[in-house]
Amino acid sequence: MPTPYGARQRRQGLAAVLVIGLFGGLLYLASGARLEPADFTFNNGTEVSTLDPATVTGVPEGRVLRAIFEGLVVKDPLTLAPEPGMAESWEVSEDGLTYTFHMREDARWSDGHPVTSEDFLYTFERFLNPRTAAYYAYQLWYVRGARAYTKEVDADGAPINDFSTVGIHTEGPGTLVIELEAPTPFFVDLVGFYPLFPVSRRNIESAQERWPDSWEIRWLRPENIVTNGPYRVLHRRVNDRIRLVKNETYWDADNVALGTIDVLAIEQDATMLNVYLTGGADLIDRVNTNVVREMMEREDFTPVPYLGTYFYRVNTTKPPYDDVRVREALSLTIPRAQIAVDIMKMGQVPAYGLVPPGMPGYTSAECRKEDTERARALMVEAGFPGGEGFPAIEIHYNTSEAHAQIAQVIALAWQRDLGIRAKLRNEEWKVYLDTQNTLRFDVSRAAWIGDYVDPNTFSDMFVTGGENNKTGWGHPEYDRLISAAAATVDPVTRLEQLRQAEELLMKELPILPIYFYVTQNVVAPRLGGYYENIQDEHFPKHWYWMDDDELAAKRATYTHGKNLVDPHGPAAGMYSPAEMRRRAQR
Amino acid sequence: MKENADKRWDLGGGDMERLLAEAKASKGESLWNDSLRRLKVNKPAWWSLRFLGLFALMSLLAPLLPLRSPVAVNTASGAQAPALVWGDGEYMADVAIGDGITERNIQDSYWDLSALDQTLVHARVGIFGRWQTGHWLGTDHLGRDLLSRLVWGSRTSILVALAATFCSLLIGVVYGAFSGLAGGRVDNLMMRVVDVLYSIPFIFVVIFLITLIGDYRMLLEEKLGLDREKVFYLVIGAIYWLTMARVVRGQVLSLKNSEFIEASRVLGASTARILFQHIVPNVLSIVVVYLTLTIPSVMLFEAFLSFLGLGIEPPKVSWGTIAVEATSAINPLRLFWWMVVFLAMAMGSALLALNILGDGLRDALDPRMRGKD
């Protein structure tokens, strides 16, 4: 049917207007919130799940929380020794059971109110209250009555006990007293752990009043959240960035150098490296093993040992893996050196024990090193000469390139050395966890990162029926040693008990240790106040940009011939006000 | 083409006779012979077909070729650039225990091979002995031979693509043909169901189905003999059938009402004759075209799933998994060019050939083009 010329024209015009309008509108929307480049940008590896200190568990969240909050104590960026934070000083009673913290008087929230012991009392009550659903609540169970307060709940999930049964109380706004169940030498380190960072009661309660149905999300919005650390949150966008700005009300703001920090959420290894190399980020948290050989020659990549162990769990409830001889045979034929040196390549240390090196005063108990002859003999003893009659073993791991590579190398080694059939089975993260929890595997890949610098953070995992045991293994002697260590005050005896426990574990081998972690950070050479350390914890408070002179001085100290790379940052450096004054005086 | 077309509009005098003669000549040829002839004339399509034939043969006979093991790891050497070393005599040196090639060694250096593949491997040993190729195309980060991985990977990829496409074909053709033949309300309803299914984001469904398979893998493997790979085909096939159903239904519908069907009906042809003489060949032609175009997209989909870590499980290898490994090879620090370039060449040429063949087939099988060049 013919259409009048004008009508057609009108239709086309309408379509054009629609399309142009749509495009313009979107361009406007997307370009709305463009930010100036930050003074410093680091990649966090993924989006944080939340900024509420009580309910976080992950390393990425920790990195942001350490910038915006400050606990009772802070850590020295190099040695990680506890230093005064919100508490100016503290005392421990003779019996090691009572800790008294004296609050810093000039400590302020970002809304200007003082930070008091009441704030910490509120924070700890909220943290332990099962209603808050804090994953890490057990970190405070060293406190008298805390375990019962969290665990004993009514049908509705509310705590049965009153919070007064917990050994935490204030003595005026300046003093906080904490009583423990048993002496805990690492307790001061614990109160500097990010889940125990304080939250502002006013912040939460005013949000509850204003948005009764959505306060749980609202109080954390950048415009509402009140923090007490060196930085505060300015802007957030999911899967993009968190923009932090210097918090001028922070007690030590005079010593904070960087004005703004961007926290990126890049997940793809190749992308984060590209962004770093083009200057879009100044610090990235990991490197793909495929480029490690090249990275190792650069000045910006210096891995150091990290408090983590990569190991395989063995399902000790399933024959033939209930036989310790089989487990030992498997352990004796894992090509650990090949994995550490040829696959990981960053200086990872082959592991023959559970507890990584670097625990002061502790020497790890080790299992036997690789020995194919002995392994074959053990298989003969166990009734599987040359692997005859041995069921195909499945190596279970969560989907990831690196885990797959390691599993393939181990599978080949077991096939070659023990004559058994080895298969691979990868599962996506959540299913993998379920499989582990329900013990439906033969051997399963696992890793553990220490929460604090003490062997106990590793050892107590494998007590009978422990939540993170997941091997079905249990031994009364092991349980006895772990609980004896928990009740011992003398550090030497205590560590010896833990070492005996590890020795037993390495004899029984419900786990097959593979390697100990190293840090993988790539750091702009100009960044100062940054130190690699055993817990891979870094403190934005101390960060600054070196000027050219300081950078040259730093480079002069290199002992190995490392390739110099683009240092990032401003040539004039960027220093804190206090440092600027010091320099001016000089 | 222009010349031919012009004739249609000028039916006066002697032209009419010529047209009739032409019609008579073309009548003698079956649709398929005619199409084949026209396909042969289309040079790019014909070459693509030959290329693909060779390619498929190579994939199928991979165990017969004197390639290195696609899974044998040499981590100490790491990624090696292509080297012009002709080959060496250490057959499967990385995994052999003691001397001699036993059933077990063969199994160990690959994965669970089918009976046919095992026979082929034995034949290979008979022909080439212990000789195997050098790293002609270099090695990947674990020191695995890239040439071998590409050849064995093509096997997996082609198998996935064919099996998945076949699944989609089966469901789609039956559904589409039924819908088209039934017509009316039934047709309307069936097509609406397809529309509804179209609106479900299928990536989402695939992720969940693949996860679900993981949950029940023991059951599936033991009771039904379905391993993850087979379920993988089924799942992809179950998604791609939607388009197939639409295409087939459209063709059936237009054929049902077309003039030449009417004409043969008027001429007294039986329903069966109409169905098999006219409808089936015409529907088949469009199905064949669609197939050649679906296979490449299934291959890319497999690569996409591998990117998400949901694809073929190692140690098995597919082009998708090689492609994912290749992505980390492209970086400004050191370009492992061989890991990307050869894959791109293999994958690109195969998919390109499939697409050209698909286009060629469409042109050749187009009924409107019958009897013309």
Next chain:
Amino acid sequence: MTRFLLRRLLWFAITMFVVMSVSFVLMRSVKGGPFDQDRNVEPAIEQNLKKKYHLDWPMWKQFLHYVGPLNLDERGLFGEGERSGEKKFGGVLAGDFGPSFRYRDYTVNDIIGQSLPISALLGIVAMMWALALGISTGIASALRRGSGLDLAMRLAATGGIALPNFVIAGFLIVCFVFLIPLFPVAGWGSIRTMILPGFCLGLVFAAYISRLTRTGMLEALSQEHIRTAHAKGLSPRTVVMRHALKGGLLPVVSYLGPATAGILTGSLVIERIFFIPGTGSHFVNSAINRDYTLAMGVTILYTVLVYSLNLVVDLIYTLLDPRISLEDG
């Protein structure tokens, strides 16, 4: 017209219901929950977590609560209890997609609100690339059918569907970021950041559009009115541009609906590689994280978009081709 829209609306409602129930059931039938971590949680805490997100309810009740419009939470339904301000209404029908489980500081509405404009813009850039490349190569090869140019154009156009886009993206990054530093390597903001990802994303669709244009043009060129136009002595340029192109582009228009849907979900890989905070990555991440609400949210979003885009395409179709009336659809 009204009847057509009403019928579409009815089918839309049915589709939505199917999509919601299927994804709801699928999601909850896979193993692992949103709060599973490698460190196991204390039972008392897990109980409270589940309670907070109503995961302790029976499935049907969770579904009803999710769909809405009534807020089944006792506190919401009766407006009493600890938090008297609870809303009486909630759920999808009240426009509330609930809180995200993975990004706990955001609601699903927040996340979609933040990411959708970005995805849409990326999609538009990709579509512009796809149309520009696809239509031009399509026309060129149709006009010179069988020639070397035709073959070259088709080879180029097919290139887009011969390699996975993450491989192509890798090539382009090496070329245009590191060898010739023209574009930033990743991120989102200025127009310059959109060009490379848009191109990578659009390439697949360019290939299809090119093919569709070629076929459509060939068909249109052989039709009567084109012949008439030629016969009337119009310049070939006018014939092609004014007459043939319009008919030739019809199949392209009908492809735009599915293509847009493809771009939405296909942007996942591109978003990851170029670090773009769009919606695409949520399609997969939410499923992998068992972020029930976010997964449902993006699924519903996808369905609504696909449905309304197809509707728009149908409407545009009638604008371009007056012979087609809506009542037929």
